[in-house]
Amino acid sequence: GKDTVARRITILGSTGSIGTNTLDVVHHLGGRDVVEVMALTGNGNVALLAAQARATGAKLAVTADDTQYASLKKALAGTGIAVAAGRSGLIEAAEMDAGWVMAAIVGNAGLAPTLAAARRGADIALANKECLVSAGPLFIAAVRQGGGRLLPVDSEHNAIFQVLEEHQRHAIERIILTASGGPFRQSTLSDMAQVTADTARAHPNWSMGLKISIDSASLFNKALEMIEAKHLFGLQPEQIEVIVHPQSVIHSMVAYSDGSVLAQLGCPDMRTAIGYALSYPRRCTLPVERLDFAKLARLDFEAPDEVRFPALRLARLAMQRGGAQGAVLNAAKEVALDAFIAGRTGFLTMASIVETVMDELSDLPDPASMDDVFAADEKARQWAAGLI
Ligand code: NAD
Numbered sequence: 001g002k003d004t005v006a007r008r009i010t011i012l013g014s015t016g017s018i019g020t021n022t023l024d025v026v027h028h029l030g031g032r033d034v035v036e037v038m039a040l041t042g043n044g045n046v047a048l049l050a051a052q053a054r055a056t057g058a059k060l061a062v063t064a065d066d067t068q069y070a071s072l073k074k075a076l077a078g079t080g081i082a083v084a085a086g087r088s089g090l091i092e093a094a095e096m097d098a099g100w101v102m103a104a105i106v107g108n109a110g111l112a113p114t115l116a117a118a119r120r121g122a123d124i125a126l127a128n129k130e131c132l133v134s135a136g137p138l139f140i141a142a143v144r145q146g147g148g149r150l151l152p153v154d155s156e157h158n159a160i161f162q163v164l165e166e167h168q169r170h171a172i173e174r175i176i177l178t179a180s181g182g183p184f185r186q187s188t189l190s191d192m193a194q195v196t197a198d199t200a201r202a203h204p205n206w207s208m209g210l211k212i213s214i215d216s217a218s219l220f221n222k223a224l225e226m227i228e229a230k231h232l233f234g235l236q237p238e239q240i241e242v243i244v245h246p247q248s249v250i251h252s253m254v255a256y257s258d259g260s261v262l263a264q265l266g267c268p269d270m271r272t273a274i275g276y277a278l279s280y281p282r283r284c285t286l287p288v289e290r291l292d293f294a295k296l297a298r299l300d301f302e303a304p305d306e307v308r309f310p311a312l313r314l315a316r317l318a319m320q321r322g323g324a325q326g327a328v329l330n331a332a333k334e335v336a337l338d339a340f341i342a343g344r345t346g347f348l349t350m351a352s353i354v355e356t357v358m359d360e361l362s363d364l365p366d367p368a369s370m371d372d373v374f375a376a377d378e379k380a381r382q383w384a385a386g387l388i
C-alpha cells in the first residue's frame with residue numbers, strides 16, 4: 001500500500017457491482033492497514049452488507065430499506081458496529097467523517113446522500129451518474145461550496161479525467177465518448193422490439209448491475225453519460241461526440257485544438273477507474289488484466305445508429321432545451337426501465353415514453369433548488385407511469 005494515500009472512506013451502495021469492486025480495490029491496496037471504512041450502505045441484501053461491515057470493521061452499516069433494520073441489527077449484534085436504516089440512515093452514513101465517499105447507489109435514490117457528502121466537503125468518487133443528469137449545476141455547486149474534489153468513476157469520464165490537463169482546458173475541442181454498442185449493436189429494429197430483460201442485460205464486455213446493463217443495451221446509459229460529461233467538464237452539447245467501439249478498450253478520448261487526441265485505454269474492469277479515484281493524484285497497483293496489443297490485433301469504430309438507438313438524440317435534445325429536461329429524462333427513463341424489467345413495456349417503447357414525457361414537460365425551468373429537481377422528477381414519473 002505504499003503507493004496509496006491512507007484514507008477514511010464511506011461507500012454508499014457497497015453491496016452493488018461498483019460497491020463490491022470498491023471493497024476489492026481497498027483489499028488490494030492493503031485493506032484495514034491503509035483504508036479505514038467509516039460507513040457502508042446497502043438496500044435489500046442485508047447478509048452481504050453485514051458481512052462487508054464485519055470484514056472491514058466499518059463504524060456504521062445502513063440499509064436503505066426500513067423493513068430490514070431489525071435483521072441488520074441482529075446480523076451485527078455484538079460487533080459494536082452501529083446500524084441505521086432508511087433515508088435518514090443514508091444521510092447519517094454520508095455525514096460520517098470520511099474524507100472520500102464512493103457514490104455508488106443506483107438511480108435517484110443516491111442523490112440526497114451524495115449531496116450531503118459533497119456539502120460537507122468530502123472528496124466524491126462519483127459512480128452515480130444520475131446525480132449529474134438530474135441536478136448537474138446544483139450538484140457541481142454543492143461540491144464547490146463543500147471544497148472537496150469530484151472524482152469521476154464512470155469509466156468514460158474517468159478516462160477523460162485521466163487525460164484532461166486542467167491547464168489545457170481552454171484547448172479542448174471535443175470529447176469522444178466510446179460506447180460498446182451493447183448486445184443489440186447489429187440487431188434489426190424488428191428484433192429489438194421483441195427483446196426481453198434477460199437478453200438485454202447480457203453486456204458483451206462489462207459486468208455491471210442490472211439497470212445499467214439494460215441502459216447500455218438501449219444506449220440510454222450513453223445518453224446519461226453525455227449529459228454527465230457536459231456538467232463534469234463544462235462542455236457545450238456539440239462538443240460531445242459518441243462513437244461505437246465494440247472492444248471497449250479505449251474508454252474515451254479528448255480532442256484538442258492542435259489536432260491531438262488523447263485516449264485512456266485498458267481492459268474493461270471498473271477497478272482501474274475506482275483505484276484511480278481512490279489514489280488520485282497518485283496511481284496504485286492493481287491485479288487487473290493487462291492489455292496485450294498483439295492479442296488485441298484490432299480496434300473497431302462505427303457511428304452510432306440513432307434510429308435504432310434514439311436515446312442519444314434525446315440526450316442532445318435535453319441538453320439543448322435545458323430547464324429541467326435532465327431530471328425529466330432520467331426519471332422517465334427509470335420508470336420506463338422498471339416497467340421493461342417487469343415485462344410491462346417493450347424495449348423500444350422505453351425511448352418513446354421518455355420522449356413523450358420530455359415534450360410534455362419541456363417548459364419546466366432550470367431547477368433553482370433540490371426541491372425543484374425532486375418536483376420535476378416526480379412529475380416526470382407520474383407522466384411516464386400514465387403512459388405504461
Ligand atoms: P447495483 O445495482 O449493482 O448496486 C446498486 C447499489 O445501490 C446497491 O448497493 C444497492 O443496495 C443500492 N440501492 C439500490 N436501490 C437503492 C435505494 N432505493 N436506496 C438506497 N440504496 C439502493 O448498481 P451498480 O452497477 O453498482 O451501479 C451503481 C451506480 O454506478 C449507478 O448509478 C450506475 O449507473 C453507476 N455505474 C456503474 C458502473 C458499473 O460498472 N457497474 C459503471 C459506471 C457507472
Ligand code: MG
Pocket residue numbers: 154155156225
Ligand atoms: Mg460508463
